[in-house]
Amino acid sequence: MANESYEKTKTPLIYSKKQVERAGRCIRKQEGDIEQAVKVIQNFRSAHAYPLTIIKNLVWKHVRSLGLLDTATVARRLKRLPTILDKLQRSSLNGGESCNAIDLRRMQDIGGCRVIVQTKKELEELNASLDTSRTVHESRTYSHLEVAKDSGYRGIHRCYKTYSKKSEHASKGFNIELQLRTKLQHVWATGVEIIDVVENESLKTNPTQANYKWKRLLVIFSEFLAEKDGFIELNSVTSKTLRLELLQLAQDLHAVEKLNSFNRALDVKEISARAKEQGFTLLRFDLKTGNGSASFFPKNREQDAMAKYAELEAELDQDVILIAGRDIKKIEKAYPNYLGDSSTFVSLLAEAITTW
Template identity: 30%
Template sequence: MKETEYPGGSKSRVNRAGDAVRKGNASEGDLAAIEEWRAAHRAVLNTFQAILRIRLRGKNVVVAQRHKRKNTIFDKLQRLPKMQLARMDDVAGCRLIFRSIEEMHNFRDEFHKARFNHKMRNERDKYDYITRPKNTGYRGIHDVYEYDVNSEAGKGLKGLYIELQYRTLVHHAWATAVEVVGFITESQPKFEKGDDRYRLAMAYASEILARSHENLKGPFPDMSDRDLLAAFLEIDQDIFLMQTLRGLNQAKSSISDKKNNILIFSPDGELTVKSYRDATDALRDLFELEKDLPGHDIVLVRADSSEEVRTAFRNYFNDAREFVRLMDAGCAKLSGHVPKRIFRSRAKK
């Protein structure tokens, strides 16, 4: 690719390749165009992560970046038949995890005042899922930026998108648990697929966490605390959600302090981690692994320390401990009782 050429050839070329994937007749040329376009987002990620880390220096905020998985991109093309691939705005993503709602809003307000050429593409409240939670219970705030730099080397990347995800630790614990449920069951509550009881249970859980830990309302603002707890406990009695999450064995794969890590999740639940000093080497291996291991869930992530990787991507380590802890405390608070554990193990019917 020439430095001033749009990755993949052109936006229309990338869109045609995406359409071919959607129709199931993608050629090698189509897949190569998509890989080139997807790989180009690495520079966008690095630019924004550097900006964010400078502005967050001295603050206790977890920052991590991830490249959207190829399978996830292809799945999204199928779910959204009118989407043009070149307009998919979350291929590159930076996740910021704050200790409180107030800290999150304060930082976002300041970041919106930043003086750079990158343009925020959305209205301020468009992706505010705290004010307007999704039906699934998802809460958080997203902003989408369009990359724009004056340098000769960056001209070809102009127009690529990056999504910034703002979350609190409470939001993140819930989102992690949703991902874990998707790994360990045949349901995908995140995408409203499979047994709807899992989606509903996690939506009720989101409401419980919002009320008990943040003094906010979630997707069921009109339910009383008593009715909310009763509804959640009734579903949990059927699907043993809390018992299952409480009993998970966390993946023990070690992570080095090299900043680029490929997390490989096999169909039988085993996690393997490959670490790299150089982002280019990691990206090259990512594409090879995706070809060689089509049945595996593979993602390239970057953070400054192994602890930040484990915090930002707990779902890959089957780590729902924080969600369980927050739910125990949240249910106790809303019920007016303070037992050691709300959800006791129980024999299946």
């Protein structure tokens, strides 16, 4: 049963399904009342907060039952508004193979939960445990482990539709995406986001328009990490060939130097101390200056937190994330791009170049 405090922070969806669909089409075609469409999308996104908490709690129970609480990281977040708008407006979502006709209501990842475990064994055990879960939420699983996506991404995605097995529920039919990753897979994925910030690239959101050398570096680096994790095994000739290519790409791009310049923007220790008694923490990263800041809101001021989040997201040079809960250290592990931490990515990249 959901905690009463979560019940109190529910944001109701005040628009009909057809209104949500129309808002998505309005943004995609850039026709009609754009301002109103954005308001509808903001409310639709906010309404995902409670269903997201429900799925996070479900996952947390499995993490606990497997004895992984001390080593695993469980975090959640709502997709940033600019990212939602960008996804709606992209001409294609699959590298140009077909036109983008995505329905806003069918977006899988507006509400996202992330679990980071240490090893391949723990990842497989957690996924298997979730398969056995007796729940009112339907789920579909997509695995990208042995064979990565074209970008080099690896991990498991489980897409939940909340309360779909119930005939009626206020939170019925919300899509929540659960990402399961090993620590090394997570280093790779968040490294992509850091590179996008440092280089003003679109490796994550629009890879067809991104720099080819960065894309190739990430694909090769993913192979190194997958072998280190135990998902694949490469022969010595292939390893040497890839290492030499990776070295050349890193030199051409000045990759290590650029990523090392992405210094820690926020004082995590100070933020953690202040966030202990708060319900929501809003992290802000200025893309122009590289400076970060944090704002705090108690549990009974969720609407104020959401309003400030929406205000900052309207500023194109601001990267912001609203965090529910008080453990910022989990966010430091789950979303290092928001806290300016590229050190692990750089360390592993250097290892791949010199020893692979």
